[in-house]
Amino acid sequence: MAKLFFRYSAMNAGKSTALLQIAYNYEEQGQRVALFTAAIDDRTGVGCIASRLGLQRQAHVFDDRTDFYAALAQESGLACVLIDESQFLTVEQARQLHRLANVGNLPVICFGLRSDFQGNAFPGAAQLLTLAEDVEEIKTICACGRKATMNIRLDASGQRVHAGEQVEIGGNNRYLQVCARCFYQGAT
Amino acid sequence: MAKLFFRYSAMNAGKSTALLQIAYNYEEQGQRVALFTAAIDDRTGVGCIASRLGLQRQAHVFDDRTDFYAALAQESGLACVLIDESQFLTVEQARQLHRLANVGNLPVICFGLRSDFQGNAFPGAAQLLTLAEDVEEIKTICACGRKATMNIRLDASGQRVHAGEQVEIGGNNRYLQVCARCFYQGAT
Amino acid sequence: MAKLFFRYSAMNAGKSTALLQIAYNYEEQGQRVALFTAAIDDRTGVGCIASRLGLQRQAHVFDDRTDFYAALAQESGLACVLIDESQFLTVEQARQLHRLANVGNLPVICFGLRSDFQGNAFPGAAQLLTLAEDVEEIKTICACGRKATMNIRLDASGQRVHAGEQVEIGGNNRYLQVCARCFYQGAT
Amino acid sequence: MAKLFFRYSAMNAGKSTALLQIAYNYEEQGQRVALFTAAIDDRTGVGCIASRLGLQRQAHVFDDRTDFYAALAQESGLACVLIDESQFLTVEQARQLHRLANVGNLPVICFGLRSDFQGNAFPGAAQLLTLAEDVEEIKTICACGRKATMNIRLDASGQRVHAGEQVEIGGNNRYLQVCARCFYQGAT
Numbered sequence: 001m002a003k004l005f006f007r008y009s010a011m012n013a014g015k016s017t018a019l020l021q022i023a024y025n026y027e028e029q030g031q032r033v034a035l036f037t038a039a040i041d042d043r044t045g046v047g048c049i050a051s052r053l054g055l056q057r058q059a060h061v062f063d064d065r066t067d068f069y070a071a072l073a074q075e076s077g078l079a080c081v082l083i084d085e086s087q088f089l090t091v092e093q094a095r096q097l098h099r100l101a102n103v104g105n106l107p108v109i110c111f112g113l114r115s116d117f118q119g120n121a122f123p124g125a126a127q128l129l130t131l132a133e134d135v136e137e138i139k140t141i142c143a144c145g146r147k148a149t150m151n152i153r154l155d156a157s158g159q160r161v162h163a164g165e166q167v168e169i170g171g172n173n174r175y176l177q178v179c180a181r182c183f184y185q186g187a188t
Numbered sequence: 189m190a191k192l193f194f195r196y197s198a199m200n201a202g203k204s205t206a207l208l209q210i211a212y213n214y215e216e217q218g219q220r221v222a223l224f225t226a227a228i229d230d231r232t233g234v235g236c237i238a239s240r241l242g243l244q245r246q247a248h249v250f251d252d253r254t255d256f257y258a259a260l261a262q263e264s265g266l267a268c269v270l271i272d273e274s275q276f277l278t279v280e281q282a283r284q285l286h287r288l289a290n291v292g293n294l295p296v297i298c299f300g301l302r303s304d305f306q307g308n309a310f311p312g313a314a315q316l317l318t319l320a321e322d323v324e325e326i327k328t329i330c331a332c333g334r335k336a337t338m339n340i341r342l343d344a345s346g347q348r349v350h351a352g353e354q355v356e357i358g359g360n361n362r363y364l365q366v367c368a369r370c371f372y373q374g375a376t
Numbered sequence: 377m378a379k380l381f382f383r384y385s386a387m388n389a390g391k392s393t394a395l396l397q398i399a400y401n402y403e404e405q406g407q408r409v410a411l412f413t414a415a416i417d418d419r420t421g422v423g424c425i426a427s428r429l430g431l432q433r434q435a436h437v438f439d440d441r442t443d444f445y446a447a448l449a450q451e452s453g454l455a456c457v458l459i460d461e462s463q464f465l466t467v468e469q470a471r472q473l474h475r476l477a478n479v480g481n482l483p484v485i486c487f488g489l490r491s492d493f494q495g496n497a498f499p500g501a502a503q504l505l506t507l508a509e510d511v512e513e514i515k516t517i518c519a520c521g522r523k524a525t526m527n528i529r530l531d532a533s534g535q536r537v538h539a540g541e542q543v544e545i546g547g548n549n550r551y552l553q554v555c556a557r558c559f560y561q562g563a564t
Numbered sequence: 565m566a567k568l569f570f571r572y573s574a575m576n577a578g579k580s581t582a583l584l585q586i587a588y589n590y591e592e593q594g595q596r597v598a599l600f601t602a603a604i605d606d607r608t609g610v611g612c613i614a615s616r617l618g619l620q621r622q623a624h625v626f627d628d629r630t631d632f633y634a635a636l637a638q639e640s641g642l643a644c645v646l647i648d649e650s651q652f653l654t655v656e657q658a659r660q661l662h663r664l665a666n667v668g669n670l671p672v673i674c675f676g677l678r679s680d681f682q683g684n685a686f687p688g689a690a691q692l693l694t695l696a697e698d699v700e701e702i703k704t705i706c707a708c709g710r711k712a713t714m715n716i717r718l719d720a721s722g723q724r725v726h727a728g729e730q731v732e733i734g735g736n737n738r739y740l741q742v743c744a745r746c747f748y749q750g751a752t
Binding site for chain 3: 663665666678679694695697699701743745747748749
């Protein structure tokens with residue numbers, strides 16, 4: 001029986017690289033995968049999963065109105081569904097993916113952030129954390145050397161921003177991963 | 189630097205046993221711990237952490253109004269804070285505990301459920317999942333043999349209940365841990 | 377398909393408690409389990425799995441000559457095999473258990489130490505670490521506050537011993553769990 | 565305090581990709597890392613860490629005679645040591661790296677296989693599994709869909725080989741990752 005997997009991390013950990021590696025692993029075995037990323041994340045072009053290491057690949061896009069049952073009904077013979085930027089899923093979409101894995105017997109592997117620049121949960125990520133049968137962290141480091149688990153937002157001049165909308169797509173230089181101590185006490 | 193730990197599981201996995209073991213481990217080293225459980229959970233008496241294996245121990249209680257900064261300011265020389273039934277924490281309390289660990293340098297280990305009988309997140313658990321530096325599952329089994337990750341509520345005659353309040357304290361026989369497939373498709 | 381699980385830790389972490397909890401979880405579901413412990417470990421009587429928390433229970437014993445295929449052929453309808461003190465398994469026995477899980481479709485959950493008082497691997501534990509489909513640590517603490525991963529041996533007067541046989545059964549007070557830094561640099 | 569990390573997997577999981585990602589993460593923060601790989605692994609040239617995704621990078625090489633204390637004494641200001649093909653370390657080298665992490669306070673992250681084509685442990689990998697403070701699996705899949713944890717060796721015509729030396733470097737097409745059931749019962 002398949003499972004719902006959630007691979008979470010702070011910004012700049014290598015989530016997209018890990019996703020592209022898994023896609024490669026399946027395809028090397030002659031198996032088909034479906035890739036999705038959030039339409040809203042257009043940093044490297046709509047529907048492009050891009051790794052800071054230079055890897056990139058086109059994917060289906062999802063937004064709040066995507067019905068994953070319908071979207072995946074068109075695909076046959078899938079071995080796995082891989083979803084990047086899954087913090088932008090709705091709570092209902094996270095539940096759809098949980099059913100697809102456990103009732104539809106289709107492995108679903110989601111990659112995403114846990115918390116926004118204020119330390120609040122992304123609702124879709126919180127639902128994935130709540131339901132996933134397999135939860136793992138992709139680790140990365142804070143400038144201070146501790147493990148980074150939080151994200152801060154910077155303005156154009158590199159100053160930390162404490163207020164604003166939860167979602168504001170920006171380049172890697174608009175967000176910085178930090179450990180919780182630097183998040184609460186950092187000079188930045 | 190200390191961390192916030194979240195140990196989650198479905199019902200009847202052994203969370204309280206694991207908590208009492210950790211308390212024992214610290215105290216065996218001559219170190220002091222503070223234990224908390226939810227006031228609302230009075231199955232074995234208010235403030236009692238009880239394991240199905242027969243172990244039990246008194247703890248401080250928390251409810252929605254508990255200020256953990258104030259509650260712990262009274263304790264000195266603590267090596268660790270252990271919190272049972274942490275799905276009943278508020279979002280704000282989960283953030284307090286995250287700060288206590290990362291700014292106050294006091295390890296906080298929370299045990300709790302992830303989802304309620306309808307598969308919805310407990311808000312406090314979702315915030316712990318979002319912030320904890322160390323997240324681990326305590327595994328248990330569904331009657332079908334798969335890993336149980338979900339919980340169902342039963343009425344007095346043992347029939348599954350699909351509607352009701354999120355929180356309704358009952359004996360072990362009011363809740364049953366199941367795998368996601370049985371949750372969605374189970375005959376119960 | 378079943379798996380071989382290895383749950384490792386340093387001394388005094390709560391391995392036996394965790395094993396007895398899992399046995400309870402299965403039996404509460406009306407499922408049968410088989411328990412084994414090492415014949416050589418007679419601290420609380422031969423064949424007794426005892427937790428420092430006060431729990432205890434009789435188990436089958438194994439020694440170097442135990443053939444697990446034969447031993448388990450006599451049991452029918454087992455849901456799970458639980459093995460305590462699994463660092464005393466031979467390499468061949470670890471491979472038998474791996475086959476029983478993966479070919480015989482019988483979950484096998486082993487609990488044990490990784491390294492002896494000199495930091496050398498127990499051969500059976502090394503083989504379990506090499507083959508197990510699911511490897512997890514049961515964490516405990518060093519007196520210094522870090523995670524304990526190593527074990528030191530003490531003589532009757534509480535002084536650390538650096539030479540001797542790999543296996544020398546003694547009370548809890550003959551062994552102490554420590555972190556790696558204390559293992560290499562500790563004053564004890 | 566730093567830790568020794570071991571990231572293990574079967575063949576073709578993406579170990580080298582994961583290693584190169586971590587190197588990138590550190591360097592993006594302006595921190596220095598040292599990379600090592602086994603001299604014996606010359607599939608893409610001596611001292612080259614190459615990912616099947618197309619990434620590659622030069623690294624220091626180690627063989628049985630490498631003294632990591634001496635090798636790393638020449639490097640100053642290192643934030644992390646990354647070692648690929650760490651199954652080829654000697655037991656003594658694994659212990660050196662454990663000391664470097666825990667006494668020298670230098671994080672060491674090793675990537676490697678656990679078992680050879682006969683299911684036997686690589687001695688260096690067994691010692692890493694025995695000592696590492698942080699052990700995690702990089703998961704990949706068997707052609708049958710289960711998680712692959714074992715490796716089989718193929719001859720030039722693609723037939724499985726059951727006898728031979730433990731170490732025999734070959735292209736990706738000389739080794740195949742399989743689950744334990746296929747390892748024991750596979751038709752290949």
